[in-house]
Amino acid sequence: xxxxxxxxxxxxxxxxxxxxxxxxxxxxxxxxxxxxxxxxxxxxxxxxxxxxxxxxxxxxxxxxxxxxxxxxxxxxxxxxxxxxxxxxxxxxxxxxxxxxxxxxxxxxxxxxxxxxxxxxxxxxxxxxxxxxxxxxxxxxxxxxxxxxxxxxxxxxxxxxxxxxxxxxxxxxxxxxxxxxxxxxxxxxxxxxxxxxxxxxxxxxxxxxxxxxxxxxxxxxxxxxxxxxxxxxxxxxxxxxxxxxx
Numbered sequence: 001x002x003x004x005x006x007x008x009x010x011x012x013x014x015x016x017x018x019x020x021x022x023x024x025x026x027x028x029x030x031x032x033x034x035x036x037x038x039x040x041x042x043x044x045x046x047x048x049x050x051x052x053x054x055x056x057x058x059x060x061x062x063x064x065x066x067x068x069x070x071x072x073x074x075x076x077x078x079x080x081x082x083x084x085x086x087x088x089x090x091x092x093x094x095x096x097x098x099x100x101x102x103x104x105x106x107x108x109x110x111x112x113x114x115x116x117x118x119x120x121x122x123x124x125x126x127x128x129x130x131x132x133x134x135x136x137x138x139x140x141x142x143x144x145x146x147x148x149x150x151x152x153x154x155x156x157x158x159x160x161x162x163x164x165x166x167x168x169x170x171x172x173x174x175x176x177x178x179x180x181x182x183x184x185x186x187x188x189x190x191x192x193x194x195x196x197x198x199x200x201x202x203x204x205x206x207x208x209x210x211x212x213x214x215x216x217x218x219x220x221x222x223x224x225x226x227x228x229x230x231x232x233x234x235x236x237x238x239x240x241x242x243x244x245x
Contacts, residue, residue, distance in 0.1 A: 001197060002027065005028060005219075007220045008028075009203065010032060013036065013037045015050075023054040028055050029055040030081065031046060034063070040071055044114075051115065059072035059080050066093065066097035069097040074111050076112065077129075078129065080094075082094040082133055085137065086140060087143045090133075090140075091147040098131035103152060130155060133156055135156050136158070136159030136162035136166065144187055149194045155196050155199060157198075158201070197218060200218070201219075203220065203223055
C-alpha cells in the first residue's frame with residue numbers, strides 16, 4: 001500500500017469475483033475477515049487464487065490476534081489492517097505479530113511452498129510486509145502519536161464509521177470537521193511526524209473525496225458491493241428501457 005493509492009474493500013469469499021476485482025486496476029484489494037466470511041481455512045483458498053492476480057492483497061484481521069495476523073501474512077497478504085486497537089499496547093502486539101524475530105514474534109510457515117511457489121526469507125518478509133493499525137476507537141485516537149511511533153507499525157488506517165461511533169458523532173460530521181485539532185487532522189499529523197503511512201476506509205468515491213481534503217490519499221474508494229450495485233445501475237441506465245409493470 002502506498003501513500004497515494006486506491007483500493008477496493010471486499011466482503012466476499014468468492015474467488016472468481018475477487019480475481020476479477022484484483023485485475024481491474026485497483027492498487028490493492030482488502031479482504032475483510034472481521035465483517036466478511038473469509039475464515040482461516042478460506043485464507044488458504046483465497047490467498048492461492050489471488051497470488052499474482054494484480055492488486056496487492058490486504059487483510060483486515062478480526063482482532064489484535066497474533067495467530068490471525070500471522071496466518072494472513074502466511075497466505076500472501078502484503079499488509080494487515082488490525083482492528084479493535086484501544087491503545088499503544090495493542091499496537092505493539094500487532095506490530096510484533098507481523099515480523100519474524102528479532103523484530104517480532106511471527107512464526108515461520110508461509111503457504112506459498114504448498115502451492116509450488118517461492119516464499120521470501122524472514123529478512124525479506126520483515127522488510128516488505130506492512131502492519132497498519134486501525135484508528136477507530138477513542139483510545140487509539142488518544143494514543144495515536146505513540147502508536148505511530150511504535151516500531152513495526154507502518155501506518156495508521158482510519159475507520160471513520162467506528163471512529164464516529166466511538167466519539168459520539170456521525171460520519172458526516174467527522175468528515176466535515178476541518179477545525180484545528182479535528183480527529184482526522186490529528187491522525188494525519190501523527191503519521192507525518194513519524195513518517196508512516198496514513199490511509200482510510202472511504203467506501204464510496206464521495207467519501208474518498210472528502211477524506212482527501214483531510215490529507216488522506218491511501219483509500220478504499222469502494223467496496224465489492226458498491227462495484228456490483230454501480231455496475232447494475234450503469235447497465236440499466238444505458239439500456240434506458242422501462243420494464244412493463
